[in-house]
Amino acid sequence: MLDILFYSLIGVVIIQLFYYIFVFGNFSFTKSQKNNPKRIPISVIVCAKNEAENSRKFVPLLLEQNYPDFELVLIDDSSKDETLELFEQFEKQDSRVKLVKVKNNEAFWGNKKFALTLGIKAAKNEYLLFTDADCYPTSKEWIKEMSSNFTLKKTIVLGYGAYEKIPDSFLNKLIRFETMLTATQFFGWAKMGKPYMGVGRNLAYKREEFFRVNGFIDHMKLRSGDDDLFINQAAEKENTTVCFSKESFTYSMPKTTYKEWFIQKRRHVSTATYYKMFDRFQLGLFFLTQLLFLVLAILLLSINFQWMFVLPVVLIRYTFAWTSMGFAASKLNEKDVIYWFPVMEIALIFTQLNVFFTNIFSKPVHWK
Template sequence: MLILILYFFIFIVSVQILYYLGVFGKFAFAKVQKFTPKRIPISVIVCAKNEEENIVNFIPLLAEQNYPDFEIVLIDDASSDATLDIFEGFEKQYSNVRLVKVENNEAFWGNKKYALTLGIKAAKKEYLLFTDADCYPTSKEWITAMSSQFTMQKTIVLGYGKYEKIPNSFLNKIIRFETLLTAIQYFSWAKIGHPYMGVGRNLAYKKEEFFNVNGFIEHMQIRSGDDDLFVNQAAKAKNTTIAYSPESFTVSKPKTSFKDWWIQKRRHVATANYYKPFDKLQLGAFYCSQLLFVLLPIVLLSFQFQWILVLCLIVLRYIITWIIVGFSAGKLKEKDVVYWYPILELVLLFTQMNIFITNTFSKPVHWK
């Protein structure tokens, strides 16, 4: 039995190395991205529901972008706070702000996709750039950096949405590490020609891509997924590219309590159940290989069975993965989390397992 477990462990280590070198290495070892400014007309779309505290600070940062031809489409999704009043003030203050007011609709109550659809239809530009109400760009060149990746063929651009760093917060390190690992995955798969998701905090596409798949109609009944489910449906090797220059990043305010983050991740994990079969398979295989990489050595080492070989395999795997994660973190300006890599990986791994189990027995809460 132990020899079979050892062989299986060798197989699992091989799978992990294949993922990190064969897939994730495509992004980790990619060249530093440079961009040449283009003058593509852009509609920046922001959907907000009860975000009065965030939009006061962040919408002006969008309005101050250094870009020659853009509008800002502000969507108020039937807010009950002062969000609409603030948006109306911005509409008066900035000539390039367009306001979309969404009233509660019995058929689409609380459905962000319905609100976004109205905003997309109201947008006057053919190229759309999305971010969230609690996000802000890292530079005044954000629109320039994201739009520069558009070409005649590449009409979907996947960007990176960072989270603010909170000093001396272990939860913040977990959140940022999980965000980094997710970005490594979807950037790498996009580079090898199989894009499967993006994040609404930083995503751009041509309007025709939205209408080519009939918008969100295929997954309108699923409250989440206006970003990743859309990309999973519309993105292909020929029409998708990535933006990862530092100027293209957005930053979001992270959750500050484990409970709030837990609820957020439950929504994300539940949405992944609706990905295409291959995407669910590769994500599941990666997670299972991570989990088995932790569990199998415990059995082998507890019996001291071929312990030298087992330890060598563990060290080999960690050296390779640490290098891949380190190079990727350097590109995405997240180097500080790499120092905590083994610990953060273990915590995230078992947190995800608990989320899978919890989601099996109850449905997560979605849009506000």
Template sequence: MILLYALGVVTFILILYYLLFSGFSFSKISEEKKHIPTSFLPVSLIVCAKNEAENLKQNIPLWLEQNHPNFELILINDSSHDNTLEVMEAFAENDSRIKISNVKNNEAFWASKKYALTLGIKKATHTQLIFTDADCSPSSQSWLREMSQYFSEEKQLLLGYGGYKKDSGILNALIRFETVMTAIQYFSYAKSKMPYMGVGRNIGYTSQLFYKHNGFISHIKVPSGDDDLFVNEVATSKNTVIVTDPETFTYSQPKKTWKAWRIQKRRHVSTAKYYKKSHQTLLGLFYFSKLLFIALVILNMFTPFWKIALIIVGFKVLFQMLVIGFGAAKLKEKPLIPFIILLDLLLLISQLSIFISNSVAKPTKWK
């Protein structure tokens, strides 16, 4: 009976989390749009690239085609050893909106994306800054215009959605599902006045906010975290707004192999220990509850109360499918909905494996 009670308590905790997530999943885009200016604020679009020549050839034209009336494109070459700089210079010759920041390694900030980004931000003319990655394609020509509409005197931090392109295979589905789950969480926390992270593939903030908090200086030596650690430090319930209009999404090419994906996720996950303690506690409790739920379900199957346990499991699964399903649909990932439970289990196992790997050896570079 104790095992059944324990399953009930853990299930209740998980339901509370899904209720939190429902704040995003069931909300309308119109409810999130707080500010529509009469004129468009000028924007600096900033992209940091390291050995990204081919991606830049594909995406620079898409960025320049944005229908925002007043923007500049800051391209940062972060000590590339391919022809990234040459690609940037070729485009800059034909478009005066492009500015190039050519960053060379130095001993103090060797291979530091944050150092390169800081130099790019200093080169920006405009106060409103929007960031994406070199491999990110905007979902529409209205991306930059729609994102910038959320800036106001109060709202100086924009959290957007950066998804991954659809392809065949279980790895692609897992990457997209993990991205959806991460987005549902950070959007939901932000809507509940507890913003804790964002993704560099689609984020915006003002130079005033950046300089007010001394940029990335508090975590400059951490390889990752130019996005989530910065947001975790500076975001408040008043200065942060989420942007979930499908026209503002960006899409990246996902990793093609399990090894490459694991390396990427190990780097990303390593920043979580630098979050505020309250955020670490909330995120850790959710993950631990999911692990404990599976263990308790298995143990309850060997007790006389297994039928009641199955009813509890069924209720949790239905509620999870409903909340995450609506969230996935909102993020234009409906094909993932039938596989939510399977992908959630696979993601849980993968995250446990990555956590164990990071406990043994730490990732040291962003690329």
């Protein structure tokens, strides 16, 4: 029986090495290529619901972008605070701002996808760049960097939506580690020709891609997934690329309590159950092998079974995983979390287990 467990550990490590070396490595070990700036007209789209405070801070940063031809489409999704009044002020002050007012619709009440659809239709330009109302670009070159990846064939661009650093906060490091791991995974698969998700905090695509798959119609009943479910449906090897230059990042404030973050993760995980079968399989396989590696390694080492063989297998796995994630952390400006890699991985595994079992017994709440 112990021999079977040992060989199972070897099999699990082989699968893990495949992910960290070949899948994640497609992103981690690749060199960033500088694209020539484009001058294509861009419509930046921001959907907001009760985001007056963030809009007051971040909309001016969007208008300061160093790009010759863009409009800013601000969508107010039936806000109850001062968001609409702020948006009306921005529209009066700057001719590049277009305001879309969304009133509650009985069929689509509280559905962000309905509001986004109206904004996409109202945009005057074919190339669309999305971020959230609580996000801001890391530089004035954000539009230029993201739009430079568009070509005649590449009509979907996946960007990195980061979270701000909070000093001396373990939760903040865990959130940023999970965000970095998720991005490394979907960037890696995209570069392998199997794109499966993107994040609405930093995402761009040509409007024709939206209408090609009939927008959000196939998952309109789900209140989440305006970013990842859309990309899972529309993205293909031929039409998708990634952008990870540090000038292209967006940042937002992360959750500050474990409970808030846990609720957010429940929404994300519930949405992933609607991915294509292969994407659900590869995500499930990665998590399962993470969990099995931890359980088998602890079990075999704790009973001192053939430790001279078990320990090298464990060290090999950690060496390649830590190295791969270290290169990814450097690209995504998250170096400080990688020093905690084993601790972060264990904490994340148990959080994901908790999310999985909690979602079985209750449904998470979506959009505001």
